[in-house]
């Protein structure tokens with residue numbers, strides 16, 4: 001049984017690479033397409049789509065809950081269990097550990113080791129440390145070809161980073177940002193959050209952690225206004241009680257938000273300069289002519305990201321990793337009272353993740369924004385001041401501060 005890891009950078013289209021493997025375009029790897037299964041978020045999205053369009057439950061037949069509402073870890077476990085019932089000869093796994101908590105990562109690692117005696121495994125990975133120990137051959141995928149793997153220095157943070165550009169307008173910071181007071185949430189009989197008491201004060205750097213399904217997204221969505229569970233609860237956002245007449249727009253104006261999922265939502269016909277300036281206006285595109293000061297501001301951020309020569313390039317032409325950096329800078333550009341980074345390094349390769357961590361650390365020191373960083377993967381070198389951990393139980397998760 002042969003097992004292969006293919007290390008890729010952010011620019012690689014993983015669908016294309018997986019299709020190439022399934023069509024046997026690489027002389028280094030031969031597989032039988034009919035006996036091969038693809039384990040990836042695209043596969044999960046396909047099943048979500050089938051369930052929504054055709055009301056067809058496939059991987060979650062045993063559950064009453066729609067796949068779409070399940071947490072990322074819950075979905076991945078179901079997919080793996082479903083695929084293993086089909087006895088594949090080969091499995092291609094694309095970044096299998098992304099979005100998984102430590103326990104589920106261990107479960108998956110053990111499971112892969114166990115099935116590797118019977119199934120040939122091909123791992124497509126952006127992070128070197130995710131490669132399974134049983135892998136026989138490592139490749140890099142460069143310019144459409146598989147080449148022998150060269151190990152770089154995966155753990156090296158950039159030595160220095162240019163100063164964080166300060167905002168054009170420096171509005172007074174609200175005295176209070178987010179206060180949860182005895183907040184509990186259930187979906188039907190399922191208790192998710194139990195008695196959450198948590199305050200995020202201005203100019204603090206928090207990381208929010210907790211196992212898959214512990215309620216991190218539920219908590220975040222109550223802050224961003226995307227979850228109606230926030231109403232009727234003792235939750236104060238930016239000094240106003242939730243449900244006291246504030247609009248979602250009022251709240252969103254005070255929040256900068258980045259999650260890798262956002263990148264796909266932007267068609268990307270805007271230039272990088274306009275993408276960044278739109279972050280000052282909280283708009284998707286740019287509907288007014290930017291001022292000289294705003295253009296200057298965008299230029300400084302592009303310099304920080306090493307993209308100053310690309311100001312007029314279209315967002316859609318960037319690699320995935322560069323798109324994420326631009327979207328992050330767009331969330332940071334006006335130094336909002338609260339910056340939310342939701343599993344921001346998912347899918348980034350080692351060197352981009354290192355740059356990202358250095359950027360967030362620098363921003364936390366040079367900005368008055370409070371940062372809420374949600375992650376499963378302890379990101380080497382990240383320097384949050386506080387951690388809020390959700391610990392699940394039958395009564396829902398309670399929170400512990402440290």
Ligand SMILES: Nc1ncnc2c1ncn2[C@@H]1O[C@H](COP(=O)(O)OP(=O)(O)OP(=O)(O)O)[C@@H](O)[C@H]1O
Nearest residue numbers: 069070071072073187192212213214215216217218
């Ligand atoms: N609309 C819904 N109906 C039923 N259950 C739901 C709904 N939305 C979320 N849940 C459940 O609530 C729990 C918490 O989900 P949530 O997405 O907040 O967890 P999470 O900590 O963000 O998970 P992950 O780290 O895997 O993304 C999960 O068990 C999920 O299945």
